[in-house]
Amino acid sequence: MSVRMVPRFTLAQRIEHFVLIISFNVLALTGLPQKYFQAAWAERIIQVLGGIEQVRFIHRTFAVILIAEAVFHVGAVIVARRRGRERGEMNVSFQDVRDVVGDIAYLVGLRPTKPAFARFDYRQKLEYWAVVWGTAVMATSGLIMWFPEALARVLPGVLVPAARVAHGGEALLAVLAVIIWHFYNAHFRPDVFPLDPAMWTGAIPLERLRHDHRAEYLRLLEAGLIVDEDAAGVGGPEDTLPEPPSRA
Amino acid sequence: MVPIVLGAVLGGTLLGAAAARPPAVLAQDTRQENEACLACHTAPGMVLQLPSTEVISVTIDAARFNASAHGRALACTACHPANVAVPHPAVRATTMREYREARARVCATCHADAAETFGASVHGRAGRMGFGDTPNCTTCHNPHDAARVKTPVFRNNIPQLCGTCHADPAIMGKYGLRAVYTTYISEFHGVTTTLYKLTRPQSPTPAAICTDCHGGHGIRAASDPASMVHPANVLATCRRCHPTAGRFFATAWTEHRTPSPDASPLVYYVQIFYRILIPATVGFLGVLTVLDLGRWATDQLRRGRTG
Numbered sequence: 001m002s003v004r005m006v007p008r009f010t011l012a013q014r015i016e017h018f019v020l021i022i023s024f025n026v027l028a029l030t031g032l033p034q035k036y037f038q039a040a041w042a043e044r045i046i047q048v049l050g051g052i053e054q055v056r057f058i059h060r061t062f063a064v065i066l067i068a069e070a071v072f073h074v075g076a077v078i079v080a081r082r083r084g085r086e087r088g089e090m091n092v093s094f095q096d097v098r099d100v101v102g103d104i105a106y107l108v109g110l111r112p113t114k115p116a117f118a119r120f121d122y123r124q125k126l127e128y129w130a131v132v133w134g135t136a137v138m139a140t141s142g143l144i145m146w147f148p149e150a151l152a153r154v155l156p157g158v159l160v161p162a163a164r165v166a167h168g169g170e171a172l173l174a175v176l177a178v179i180i181w182h183f184y185n186a187h188f189r190p191d192v193f194p195l196d197p198a199m200w201t202g203a204i205p206l207e208r209l210r211h212d213h214r215a216e217y218l219r220l221l222e223a224g225l226i227v228d229e230d231a232a233g234v235g236g237p238e239d240t241l242p243e244p245p246s247r248a
Numbered sequence: 249m250v251p252i253v254l255g256a257v258l259g260g261t262l263l264g265a266a267a268a269r270p271p272a273v274l275a276q277d278t279r280q281e282n283e284a285c286l287a288c289h290t291a292p293g294m295v296l297q298l299p300s301t302e303v304i305s306v307t308i309d310a311a312r313f314n315a316s317a318h319g320r321a322l323a324c325t326a327c328h329p330a331n332v333a334v335p336h337p338a339v340r341a342t343t344m345r346e347y348r349e350a351r352a353r354v355c356a357t358c359h360a361d362a363a364e365t366f367g368a369s370v371h372g373r374a375g376r377m378g379f380g381d382t383p384n385c386t387t388c389h390n391p392h393d394a395a396r397v398k399t400p401v402f403r404n405n406i407p408q409l410c411g412t413c414h415a416d417p418a419i420m421g422k423y424g425l426r427a428v429y430t431t432y433i434s435e436f437h438g439v440t441t442t443l444y445k446l447t448r449p450q451s452p453t454p455a456a457i458c459t460d461c462h463g464g465h466g467i468r469a470a471s472d473p474a475s476m477v478h479p480a481n482v483l484a485t486c487r488r489c490h491p492t493a494g495r496f497f498a499t500a501w502t503e504h505r506t507p508s509p510d511a512s513p514l515v516y517y518v519q520i521f522y523r524i525l526i527p528a529t530v531g532f533l534g535v536l537t538v539l540d541l542g543r544w545a546t547d548q549l550r551r552g553r554t555g
Contacts, residue, residue: 160500161435181537
């Protein structure tokens, strides 16, 4: 069986993801020692990086890179929507709630097959929106702490300590979520270990699409965008699942 | 007009000459005199016991003393005139408090300005009223030590110095004050200061330390209208370091309070939000991950049995 690949990410999206990897890691490396400043490991990291001023300079530099990337992403989504290239595949709907319930039922053995996920399943959507939410919170609270004097010209100063608490809390949440969720789904899952190459090659094997994103697979098949000669299972019980609702 | 100009020129010349003078070096006889004192007083563990059983260390670190402002300019007997006689006459103070007060009078002979400012401060006034916990000169300054006030080491250590008392709820409780040290250390300024102390002790922290906002010798109670942190003055005090601070800036300061529904409620509720969100998210993601692994393991086992 030859491995046929279905395009999944554009080159621009893959570069965006790479920028996100770099900035996220540098921000975590220079941010967490500031949050846990009394720990010995934090002191060592700050010492190695040349002192707290250098750590803050690096942190703010990569924060600017991440914010620029976020602005680019929003722009890219808007342009893609205008040109009809983007069909709202990251939109969250009630179908996703059903997918979570269905997936849990599958995982505990209450049903034989996993739900027919669309192009992006609920795990991927959760990650995507977590990054959107996290970046928004971190950028807002970070900028408040960076420019407290300007903020207090128009808004209550209490937003500064509140932003500091939010920045630290959200940072911890983001790091934990990436370690548990992203590392598992994209690296340590037995079927993708050591790494899911889709974000690097930009393509997913047709067979994986058939299993893991069945709704998308069927949509592409029906639209005549892919041909699957190996699909002996098409028309089998897995395909009697309802079509996902059409998306806005 | 001419005398003023002349005076200014003369004065300027004199000042310039003073500034150009090499650092004070002890006269030969004074140095010998100090060496005679240090011949005994460098022995480790020398103590003076007061009738109150309180013990004062009288061992001097010669290197630190000789490098200190006093050691480079003064004979030991300048501050300890009675001790010219050997054996030294008995100390008149019966308690540590009396001893320190006697020392403070010695300090005041040269440092009259500081003594006057301190006398008007909340610490000085409380001391005169007889409150036992109040500091005076030698509580914060070691006259025999090289760690002078203008050094980064002294600056970076000020929160710990003030914390000697202001971290102690037992002492603070007597005066209706909060033990503010811990909250300061966890505030933005305190974090930066701690990091400077830990990783760059030779650089002075740029973040505000206790004395930057409260004043040093002249510190007042926060309720005193003359206090730098009195509500009417606090924004002006912030602007000493944050000159562009907007008019609502002072509320960014949480008054050394731990956020609660009554103190900085917004900060408190953000804390609560993350205290719930983090474990809830981690729990949800963790359970799904464990289920996923469990399903995979079960499938492997089944495949093993049937195949």
